[in-house]
Amino acid sequence: MNKSGLLLRLAIVIGFSSLAIGFLSTQIFYQLTFNHEVKIAQQSITNLYKTIEATAGTAAYLAEKDLAQEVVDGLATNVVVLNAKMNFEGEEVTSNNEPFNEPRIFPISSLFEADKSIGLVTIAPNLSYIENRAKKLAMENSIAMIIQALVVTVVAIVVAFLLITQPIIKIAKALHNTIPGDGERLAFPYFHKKSELGELVQDVNVLLEKTDNQFKRERKLRQEIEGLEKRFRMLFENSVSPIILMEPRGDILLFNTAFEHTIDKLGLQLKKSYGPLLENIFCEPKALMNAVEESFAYDEIAIGEYRLLNEKSTEAFWVQVVVTNIVNEELREYHQITLHDISKRKKELETLAHQADFDKLTQLLNRQGLEKRIAHLLKEEQAFCLALIDLNWFKQVNDVYGHDSGDEILVFVADKIKKTLSPDDFGGRWGGDEFVLLLTDANVAEAKSLIIRLLTRISKPYFLRNFNENVTIGSSVGAAFYPDDGQDLQRIINLADKAMYDVKEVKNHNPEESVKFAGELTENNSIHD
Amino acid sequence: MAGLNKSIGLMLIMLLTLSFSVKGEDLVLVVNKNNPTSILKKTQVIDLYMGKFVAFPDGSKAIPIDLADGSETKATFYKLLVGMPLARVNAYWSRVKFSGRARPPLETDSQDETIKFIQENEFAIAYIHESNVTDDLKVVYRFDE
Numbered sequence: 062m063n064k065s066g067l068l069l070r071l072a073i074v075i076g077f078s079s080l081a082i083g084f085l086s087t088q089i090f091y092q093l094t095f096n097h098e099v100k101i102a103q104q105s106i107t108n109l110y111k112t113i114e115a116t117a118g119t120a121a122y123l124a125e126k127d128l129a130q131e132v133v134d135g136l137a138t139n140v141v142v143l144n145a146k147m148n149f150e151g152e153e154v155t156s157n158n159e160p161f162n163e164p165r166i167f168p169i170s171s172l173f174e175a176d177k178s179i180g181l182v183t184i185a186p187n188l189s190y191i192e193n194r195a196k197k198l199a200m201e202n203s204i205a206m207i208i209q210a211l212v213v214t215v216v217a218i219v220v221a222f223l224l225i226t227q228p229i230i231k232i233a234k235a236l237h238n239t240i241p242g243d244g245e246r247l248a249f250p251y252f253h254k255k256s257e258l259g260e261l262v263q264d265v266n267v268l269l270e271k272t273d274n275q276f277k278r279e280r281k282l283r284q285e286i287e288g289l290e291k292r293f294r295m296l297f298e299n300s301v302s303p304i305i306l307m308e309p310r311g312d313i314l315l316f317n318t319a320f321e322h323t324i325d326k327l328g329l330q331l332k333k334s335y336g337p338l339l340e341n342i343f344c345e346p347k348a349l350m351n352a353v354e355e356s357f358a359y360d361e362i363a364i365g366e367y368r369l370l371n372e373k374s375t376e377a378f379w380v381q382v383v384v385t386n387i388v389n390e391e392l393r394e395y396h397q398i399t400l401h402d403i404s405k406r407k408k409e410l411e412t413l414a415h416q417a418d419f420d421k422l423t424q425l426l427n428r429q430g431l432e433k434r435i436a437h438l439l440k441e442e443q444a445f446c447l448a449l450i451d452l453n454w455f456k457q458v459n460d461v462y463g464h465d466s467g468d469e470i471l472v473f474v475a476d477k478i479k480k481t482l483s484p485d486d487f488g489g490r491w492g493g494d495e496f497v498l499l500l501t502d503a504n505v506a507e508a509k510s511l512i513i514r515l516l517t518r519i520s521k522p523y524f525l526r527n528f529n530e531n532v533t534i535g536s537s538v539g540a541a542f543y544p545d546d547g548q549d550l551q552r553i554i555n556l557a558d559k560a561m562y563d564v565k566e567v568k569n570h571n572p573e574e575s576v577k578f579a580g581e582l583t584e585n586n587s588i589h590d
Numbered sequence: 591m592a593g594l595n596k597s598i599g600l601m602l603i604m605l606l607t608l609s610f611s612v613k614g615e616d617l618v619l620v621v622n623k624n625n626p627t628s629i630l631k632k633t634q635v636i637d638l639y640m641g642k643f644v645a646f647p648d649g650s651k652a653i654p655i656d657l658a659d660g661s662e663t664k665a666t667f668y669k670l671l672v673g674m675p676l677a678r679v680n681a682y683w684s685r686v687k688f689s690g691r692a693r694p695p696l697e698t699d700s701q702d703e704t705i706k707f708i709q710e711n712e713f714a715i716a717y718i719h720e721s722n723v724t725d726d727l728k729v730v731y732r733f734d735e
Binding site: 115116119122123125172173174175 | 633636640641642671672673674682685686691692
């Protein structure tokens, strides 16, 4: 049983208080009963005297000792009287030899003259008898009272238990076993539907109802959050692009599977930190850092394309880096880095750029490519020699042996160009059967020597396998120097073109005579166009 | 009205007082004129009639004379003497008779008889209406004293 339990406490309190009250009241009641009984005994002595007053008066008046003896003996027969005596006219009549302790003395008034006292009646009360009887009665009363108090106590405890404690204990137990949110409600105790306890249960149930609803709401919210988290996680984990959350110092707090894959692909070990902004995995971390710093200075998201260090293969690994500065509610700063693999796109772009600048058939620069290079050289103001090569009899070969053979011839020429040029020089197909050479830092003699060497190679017979025949292609070359002959591309080309047509008119088989420089043109010729 | 009631009440009280005093004044105790006693105290009269001390102050034995029961004069006498109704006086005597020491006074049937007894007996004493007092008698006590 619970030591601080209501029932035990109630029993103890009622028990102790009834004991204390019972003890006190029996004490008081005992004393009161005792006093009352003594008083009654004294009163009865007074009454006794009253009954014999007339006889005593007569005896005293007539000084009748016999009558007086009868009176005192009569008095002494009473239980409350121990002894009695009468005094009159100097006479004394006593009933027995008992002592006169605490005597009651009654003056005998004259029967015929009210104011006159004619003697005394002295009565010795039977004190021990009176007191014993009073004690006995008081004790009986006290016992009756104790029994009554006990009965009342027990009834009080039982009633309190049945009416208050038991329902409260029931409510308390039910409440104790109630798990908020399970929908259970407390039952009303019997006969307490409208009492304060009923109200208590009602209020508790209202509270439980509220709690239930709150629980439901919270559970729903939690489910929603869980769902959301799941989706976020899915989004994060399944992202093709690596996503990293890190502290500005470089400690990685969160990363997804894609990042792991990337690190693996780079041939690196998964580490807690790759330095601020993952600097250790980039080829040019400085550039990235500067760019990010600049963007952050303007409160912008840093976006840029950077190459990753690739220890596994020589293939370039390019990523678009998106760095976002995040400041949370506690004013702590984080960097979110997203890497988008753009290697493929980069490669495609390169291919596209290549395709745009090169001739598909000959794998030499095409006209656009050549023009770019020339523009570049012009921009750099670097001296160069532009040689324009036009094949002789190509149209005829094309007509006789077909386009495929023509293409074969073009590839053959391109091959010769590639083999003749130094790495610093460029060769390209200007269009149709026209080729261009760009010779940097070359003087006339050097240029001429190289061109003659090339023309010699081209003028060698070419064996057409499909036709089992040899064909010989000649070519005419016109060349012009930048900046000596002209300051712009158009002027240079025009001059080279003119020089080339000068040669072409002759259509010489001798390579040495198949080259003409702009400087060799006559004034007339030079202003031809 | 109030004034009238008040005066009627006052008159009634006066009438009652008058009749009582007339009666009290009426009764006297008498002895033979030859009796040496000339005056008695009330206590002495009580002792004589209640049997305590039936003698005159000089010690000579006295013979108290009473009237028979039923006499209005007797009742008045005891009322005046000891303030008791006759019933109580009789009760007293019935108690005392057994002891044998005291006896109630002699009784006569009328006042005439009483007077006659006193005239013949020197030690007799009795109560009579004052109007009946003769020369042979001597008044020794009056109630109005």
